[in-house]
Amino acid sequence: MSDEPEAAGAATPPSVAVFRPADERIDDAAELLRSLGAAPVADPMLAVEPTGATPGDAPTVVLTSKTGVELAAEAGWEPGDAVLVAIGPATADAAREAGWTVDLVPDEYTSAGLVEALSGRVDGERVEVARSDHGSDVLLDGLREAGATVTETVLYRLTRPEDAGESAALAAAGDLDAAAFTSSLTVTHFLDAAEERGIREAAVDGLNDAVVGAIGPPTAETAAEHGIDVDVVPDDADFEALARAVAEAVGRD
Structure with a gap:
């Protein structure tokens, strides 16, 4: 029997909420995040x-x-x-x-x-x-x-899809590591979904303990107006750049 200690289990990948529309875009976004070492939380905020x-x-x-x-x-x-x-x-x-x-x-x-x-x-x-x-x-x-x-x-x-809001519940519970907002409207819909669940304040607090990415300055400004601290805004306003920037930032935490 080996005297070496048993190998530690693999680290749990960080959970990253993504808010693309509920079609191939949410699937592609989740696949990209998985390839970057994250565990995507696919929560379509747009229909x-x-x-x-x-x-x-x-x-x-x-x-x-x-x-x-x-x-x-x-x-x-x-x-x-x-x-x-x-x-x-x-x-x-x-x-x-x-x-x-x-x-x-x-x-x-x-x-x-x-x-x-x-x-x-x-x-x-x-x-x-x-x-x-x-x-x-x-x-x-x-x-x-x-x-x-x-x-x-x-x-x-x-x-906003009726069943949107899983990410808000996770954020409120402190179980969300990062979120990638792709438009001002995804920020608004996230907050509306949290409000309907009676967890808006807790969800915002949870986001502020996580890494928050915004696809561009207008989205970042909307988040800031609602008390959400934005940590990452990529140079290019496209989802791949946002996903990579968020994955990199959450990996450093």
Whole structure:
């Protein structure tokens, strides 16, 4: 018999809440987190309700999500001769998969980044923004300040699934190691789910004892407004960058 001590069991992977919509995106997000050594808590805080609308006709069309691209493509919309602008690589990739040519992707994958990329190009032009019902006013206001005539089409509404909130209960119990918020709306829906369970204050306290990641400055600002301390904001506003940053941060704790 060996005199060596019995090997210790493997460390329990940190639990990380993820709030992607309840489709392949939540599955992909969970798989990515597992590959980074985390135990994902898949808690969809967003449900997509298509409106049936398609982007309006304009010389420049801005699409701000992969979901919007997919819904427009499913409805048979084509950009034609329009300058097609995608907010980031995931949106651009979805547009290319639909057979469309993407003319512009900003360096910063945010509403502010879109405004910066389009300023100087749209003065006196019509610009169509096609997105969800929770889009930031930063984009519309910024484009108008740049001299554009802006129209907006709501392609889908974002609601909170009835069964959302597992992560809030874990946070309130002190059993959540990290959370990755992917939009201001996921922050709001997390808090609403906690409120319905009567655990909002405890859930916020639990988050503040954990690692909290926000996909970009607007999401971080929303969290801060509600008393949630944000530890991680990646340089690139996409989920993979957020997941890697959160996994790295929780691994150091």
